[in-house]
Amino acid sequence: MQASPQQTRPLKHHLWVAFLVVPPIVFMSLFVVYPILSAFAYAFYDWKGLARGEFVGLRNFREVLFGATMAPVVWNAFLHNVYALIALMIIQNGGGFILAWLLYKEPFGFRFHRVAVFVPVVLSTIIVGFLWKLFLNPNFGIINQALYALGLDSLAKPWLGDSSTALGALILANAWHFVGFPALVYLAGMQRIPPEIIEAARLDGTNEWQLLKNIVWPLVAPSTTILFTLLFIGAFNWFEIPYVMVGLDGSPFGTTDVLGLVFYRTAFGNQSASIQNFGMGSALATILFLFIVVFASMLTLWLRRREIQF
Amino acid sequence: MTAIASDTRASRQPISFAFLAQAILIANSFIMLYPVVVMVLSAFKTTGEIFEHPFALPDFTQVGNFAKVLGETAMPTYFANSILVTGTSVLLILVLGTMAGYAVARYESRTNTFILLFFLAGLMLPLKLAVIPLFILLRDLGLLDSRWSLIVTYTAIGLPSAVFIMAGFLRTLPSELEDAARIDGASEPRIMWSVMLPLARPPMAIAAIQNAVPIWNDFFFPLVFIQTDARKTLPQGLTTFMGEYTTDWGMLFAGLTIAAAPITLLYIALSRQFIQGMTAGAVK
Numbered sequence: 001m002q003a004s005p006q007q008t009r010p011l012k013h014h015l016w017v018a019f020l021v022v023p024p025i026v027f028m029s030l031f032v033v034y035p036i037l038s039a040f041a042y043a044f045y046d047w048k049g050l051a052r053g054e055f056v057g058l059r060n061f062r063e064v065l066f067g068a069t070m071a072p073v074v075w076n077a078f079l080h081n082v083y084a085l086i087a088l089m090i091i092q093n094g095g096g097f098i099l100a101w102l103l104y105k106e107p108f109g110f111r112f113h114r115v116a117v118f119v120p121v122v123l124s125t126i127i128v129g130f131l132w133k134l135f136l137n138p139n140f141g142i143i144n145q146a147l148y149a150l151g152l153d154s155l156a157k158p159w160l161g162d163s164s165t166a167l168g169a170l171i172l173a174n175a176w177h178f179v180g181f182p183a184l185v186y187l188a189g190m191q192r193i194p195p196e197i198i199e200a201a202r203l204d205g206t207n208e209w210q211l212l213k214n215i216v217w218p219l220v221a222p223s224t225t226i227l228f229t230l231l232f233i234g235a236f237n238w239f240e241i242p243y244v245m246v247g248l249d250g251s252p253f254g255t256t257d258v259l260g261l262v263f264y265r266t267a268f269g270n271q272s273a274s275i276q277n278f279g280m281g282s283a284l285a286t287i288l289f290l291f292i293v294v295f296a297s298m299l300t301l302w303l304r305r306r307e308i309q310f
Numbered sequence: 311m312t313a314i315a316s317d318t319r320a321s322r323q324p325i326s327f328a329f330l331a332q333a334i335l336i337a338n339s340f341i342m343l344y345p346v347v348v349m350v351l352s353a354f355k356t357t358g359e360i361f362e363h364p365f366a367l368p369d370f371t372q373v374g375n376f377a378k379v380l381g382e383t384a385m386p387t388y389f390a391n392s393i394l395v396t397g398t399s400v401l402l403i404l405v406l407g408t409m410a411g412y413a414v415a416r417y418e419s420r421t422n423t424f425i426l427l428f429f430l431a432g433l434m435l436p437l438k439l440a441v442i443p444l445f446i447l448l449r450d451l452g453l454l455d456s457r458w459s460l461i462v463t464y465t466a467i468g469l470p471s472a473v474f475i476m477a478g479f480l481r482t483l484p485s486e487l488e489d490a491a492r493i494d495g496a497s498e499p500r501i502m503w504s505v506m507l508p509l510a511r512p513p514m515a516i517a518a519i520q521n522a523v524p525i526w527n528d529f530f531f532p533l534v535f536i537q538t539d540a541r542k543t544l545p546q547g548l549t550t551f552m553g554e555y556t557t558d559w560g561m562l563f564a565g566l567t568i569a570a571a572p573i574t575l576l577y578i579a580l581s582r583q584f585i586q587g588m589t590a591g592a593v594k
Contacts, residue, residue, distance in 0.1 A: 013417075016498050020413035021425060024406040024469060031444070031466035032432050038443035050446070099338060102331045109335070115581045116339035119346060122577045122584060124527035126545040127570050130552055131349055134562060142348060145364045176341070181592075184585055188593040208327065226592045237438055240529050244549070267442055268534060278442050285439040292436070 039289070043282035050276070060283035070266075070280065077250070077257045084171055084258070085235035091175045093227050096182025097220075101212065103183070104190045114187070118180040125177065129244030132173040136160050136245075160246055163255040170256055174241050182227045189223035190216060218306070225303035229296050236292055239264065259288055349570070352563035360559045375564030383554075385568060387540055388547030395457050395543055396526045399464035400518050406465065407472025407517060408510070412502055414473070415480035416488070426477070432470035437463070441534055448535065459535040460543065464528070468521035471591060475520075479513035480506065519587025526573060544569055 043060050046053035064070050099117060103110050120128060135141045138158035147156045159169045193216065201215050217224075239260030242250060248265055250257025267281025352360050353375055354368035379385050410429070414422050437444065444463065445454070453459045483506060491501045532546035539550065548569050555561040577584045 013498070017413050017417050017419065020409040021421075024410040024473065025425065025428065027406060027462075028428065028432050028466060028469060031447070031462050032435065032437060032440075035437070035440035035443040035447060036435055038446075039440040042443060050449070099335070102335050105331065107328065107332055107335065109332075113335045113339050114585075115578070116342050118581070118585055118588075119342055119574065119577065121588065122523060122573050123570055124529065124545045124548075124573075126527075126529050126548050127566055130548065130562070130566055131345060134559065135345065135348075140361045140364070140559065142364050149365075176345070180342070181589070185589050185592045188589065223592070230592065233436065237436060243529075278446075282442050285442065289436070289439045293434075 039282055040286055042278060043286045045279055047276075047278040050278070052278075056279070060279045061287065064280055064283045064287060073254070073257065073262055074259070074284065076254055077259045077262045080167060080250075080256065080258050081236050081238060083167060084174070084238055085232065087168075087171045088175060088231055088235060089228070091171070092179050093182045093224075093231060095175065095179050096227070097186050097217075099179070099183040100186030100190055101216065103187050114184065117183050120177045121180040123177070125240035126244055128173060128177045129241050132169070132176070133160065133245045136169055161252055163252050166246060166252060166256045170241050170245055173245065174238075177241075182231075185223050185227055186220055189220035193219045221303065221307040225300060225307060228303060229300050232296050232299055233292055236288060259284070263288070346570070346574070349563055350567050352559065353567040355560055355563075357557070357559045357561075360563070375560045376568065378561060379551075379564045379568055383551055383565070384539055384542075384547060385551060385565065388542055388544045388551075391457060391541060391547075392526060392544040395460045395464070396522055398457075398461050399468065399525050400522050402461065402465040403468040403472045403521050404514055404518060407469055408476050408507070408514070410469075410473045411476025411478075412480055412506070415477040416502075416506070426473075429470040429473045432466075433474070437467050438530060441531070445534060454535060455537050455541065457541055460528075460531055463531050463535075464521070464525045468517075468525070471520060472517040475513050475517045475590065476510065479510055483509060515583060516587045516590050519583055520590050523573070523584070523588055 042052070044055055044057060046056045046059075064074055103114055103117075135143050136159040138144060138156075138161065141159075143159065144156040147153065157165055159165045197215065197219070198211065201211055206215070237260060238258050242256055242258050242261055243264075246252075246256045248261055250261050263281060263284050266277055266284060269276050348364075351368050352364075354370055354372050355363075356372075356374075359366070359368065410425065413419075414425055448454045448459045448462075453462065487505055487509075488501050491505050496505070527545060528543075529545040529549075532543050536542055536546060539547075542550065548565065551565050552562060555565070
């Protein structure tokens with residue numbers, strides 16, 4: 001259909017199309033493709049501060065995965081990322097699914113509830129992190145103040161200072177921040193189910209649980225695929241909430257350390273030890289990148305298989 | 311659809327279930343909003359009042375904290391930087407995204423598949439993990455510690471999704487529109503600018519919101535790229551501010567309230583567009 005201008009004035013037309021596509025492609029090549037390709041290359045070199053040294057093969061990778069100083073820190077952090085992923089899968093995505101189902105029925109005030117659940121999502125993670133850090137303050141935070149007011153003094157804790165509760169507190173703050181996202185994505189997914197299907201099931205006397213399990217859950221599978229994949233990527237890139245709430249070292253005693261913090265400390269140093277190691281940082285980023293790409297693709301393919309066309 | 315669907319959805323619900331559902335939704339909305347309410351109320355209190363009566367209503371005429379945040383701290387500078395960086399990035403994303411999206415959607419070419427795959431790769435790859443080479447590249451270009459370092463990074467991150475949103479929409483426009491203008495002798499740029507783009511405002515708004523919110527809220531890239539206080543954006547400036555006033559809780563809550571206010575108010579005014587824009591990548 002657009003063949004005629006190409007035939008009549010080819011050069012002018014080609015120049016116009018080139019004018020449209022070349023700047024965006026050059027921009028992407030310079031600021032996305034080139035950095036990502038270099039990221040792999042950098043991992044094979046020794047770095048002296050900001051200057052690239054000699055080629056060292058797989059040494060940085062060996063150091064990150066099996067070295068005496070790096071490996072224990074990396075694996076400890078990796079475990080916390082896995083905990084966060086599993087907990088957020090249940091609390092954030094599972095909670096979002098339940099909220100979506102309740103909103104889908106359009107009960108009294110559902111418009112208000114739909115707007116309310118998304119309020120924290122629009123806030124900066126930095127605001128959310130600081131807000132919960134103040135609320136969880138052992139002496140003056142409203143969590144402990146509320147417990148004192150209710151006479152539950154024994155339950156009050158230094159939440160972020162206690163090894164047994166710190167990671168859980170970060171996970172809950174994250175869930176508070178983002179639960180509205182899966183809720184509204186699932187809600188949109190449910191609204192795409194033809195209402196006749198749900199009506200027919202109801203006429204057959206299907207109870208609520210069977211309806212959710214056998215009809216709604218399989219039919220929102222496309223939303224599940226996207227939400228689980230995004231959470232997977234997000235959980236292994238987790239950085240801002242831990243950085244703001246417990247600091248760069250994952251205090252107390254590394255019990256909240258995650259790979260994002262390890263990467264930042266390795267690549268850009270921290271206050272206590274201002275050593276930059278771009279080689280090790282690049283190796284860690286490359287490993288994390290390959291891990292995310294491989295597992296996120298597998299997860300997506302596996303979840304896609306259970307999607308039903310309707 | 312919603313109006314018809316709503317009676318079938320609401321019907322045949324046992325009363326006890328409806329009651330439980332309502333209770334859960336009210337409890338959830340309370341949990342979502344109460345922390346924000348406490349933040350705003352505490353901003354009107356002195357630190358002593360926050361410690362003594364954390365749940366009490368404040369005297370709303372007491373705006374000293376706000377005056378101090380706006381008058382004595384660098385918060386207004388952080389604000390201006392955030393507006394500048396977010397605005398320029400979104401503008402660049404829309405311009406470049408519309409250019410590529412228009413070419414792919416409106417002109418048949420053998421390279422179109424390649425161009426789309428190229429941007430699809432950009433959509434999948436987390437640029438955060440390439441921050442070290444990006445850091446070195448920006449240093450070599452002399453952009454490190456400047457607002458441009460953020461603008462080019464955000465544009466690169468946001469561009470692929472804008473290309474897909476714009477191409478997806480522009481493809482649906484009937485070719486009769488162009489053909490009629492061509493017969494009238496209009497040039498290709500003129501057709502794009504005066505005929506097609508005026509119709510493409512809705513997807514531009516979606517692409518703008520989808521990108522503006524994460525850019526406005528981003529912390530990671532400023533943390534790595536920006537050192538000079540006068541060039542910090544709001545989230546990064548907030549960490550500096552919070553570090554300066556650690557023990558003055560009235561100031562801390564006022565700072566958080568001022569930082570949260572613009573986007574929260576904008577969201578309340580335009581909640582439908584915000585929700586649509588921010589879930590656009592996950593809802594087909």
